[in-house]
Amino acid sequence: MWTIEADADQGFGPRTREVWRYRRILWFFSLKSLQTLYSKTVLGPAWILIRTLVPLGVGSFVFGSIMQVPSGGVPYFVFFLAGQVPWNCFDGPLIRGSRGIEMNRQLLTKLYVPRIILPLASMTAGVAEPIIIALVLLGSLVYYRVNDGVWYVQPEPRMLAAVASVVVVLALAFSLTLWTSVWQARARDARFVLRYVVGFWLFLTPVIYPLSAVPADIRWLAQLNPLTPPIETFKWALLPGMQQSWPWFLYSVGVTVAAFLGGAWYFTRSESLTMDKL
């Protein structure tokens, strides 16, 4: 009579240590997901620049000069970029990370890696865009310093809040990826649903408009969206004349933690089931 204990290494601590042991694989997969992103395209990595920069210019023209969206005293372009940086920390990593398991299914049937590495590695490819946007933001600040003689961003201690916001947004994206990557491995079309949802989410989050444009009596509704507080905090940290509220920020942190714990449980529970279906 034999008993085979297959689940000896379960539990949060051992799993985290396992990821650390496999960190080289994580690095390898991150590089791979960056490379496969633009493989078989003629323009190659130039796509990253094009797909990041062109929407920035067009978006700020349409929302800023045609629709006259308020921007709280700073040029709309700067305001727009300050919203796009944290938003892209969410959008890109979430969409890319969700494809992590599905894209590597051939590899997965051949060798063992801790599954969690795959969404994590695919997320990394999504960080390229916010970095490019942040550089554009920096460039635009220099431009306005030369042109208008004003630094719209003052180096102050509250800028650290911007870092905290980015961390929260990335953590939220990762927590959601724990759910979505499993769904996507099972039904490929989950991807279209996800894009659809994220497309709405952008409009429901004060990225292209300030939260102050929302009527005061329903503002709490907008803040129930866990992305609203960190994105508002990011803008507040960089730009003058913005507002944010720490209680709501803590609410976002709470939602993120809950999504992460739930996601970790769900991901571990479904991973053996999912792999069988690949």
Next chain:
Amino acid sequence: MNGRWEVSPRYPGAIATLGEVWQYRRLLGFIGDRALRKMYRRTVLGWLWLFINPLFPIALRAIIFGALLGVGSNGLPYFLFLLAGTVVWDTFANSLMWGTRSLEMNRDLTDQIYHPRALLPFGNMTPALLNMALKVGVFVLALIYYTARDGRMYLRTDLELLWAVAALAVALLLALAVSFFTAIWGETARDIRFGLGQLLSVWYLLTPVLYPLSQVPAEQRGWMLFNPLAIIVETFKWGLFGVGDFYRDQFLATTATVLALICVGLTYFARAEARTIAER
């Protein structure tokens, strides 16, 4: 000739290609059916998407841009204004997407039986047409609602209404003409499919769907008229409601260009078809 033979493909012209498409027209329904089945296959909600899809995004955009940001709408209810623009834009964008993917999506069919490949862009646009029909239905309902609510006839009742029909047709034809090129390119280069989605989202913003052309600052307006879709969308809204400016000459020029582009596209498509078959 020294007893040497050269086998080279014969390139049919645009008319011959169209004739062949007509000859094989019975296959169109079959291809359209395939495309429809592919659309929502393996999704949980299935056919419900067909109804969620047109309604939900428009409602959300109407709330954000109309109510929250107060974008102008030429004196119409913003929802109605947005709906009219969306009917034209989505017809164009969806047809272009489906047309572009037609060759790649039906490769298994092409490998198995002979059919004129020019049939595919036509047949594959069926989901886009169905989507358009649904949106037109929603538009009619919204029109009835707003007319009853405000006691005011928004729709114009003269023959100028035909301009709106023409604008919708030109949008469809433009998508078809561009598909003849992009379907061929998209078979080999991944960039096309990849870039098309990006291009369309930027193009959407530059087309006066969310906002009226009259709201564009005057110095940029002339430059925006280079966008054929801007003229088509504005003509459509002018034809329906009589609001905004009517760029009659530009619209006629766009129509002529689109027709010419269809001829060039068909010729290009037919040549590329002969070439790829010869290479197989």
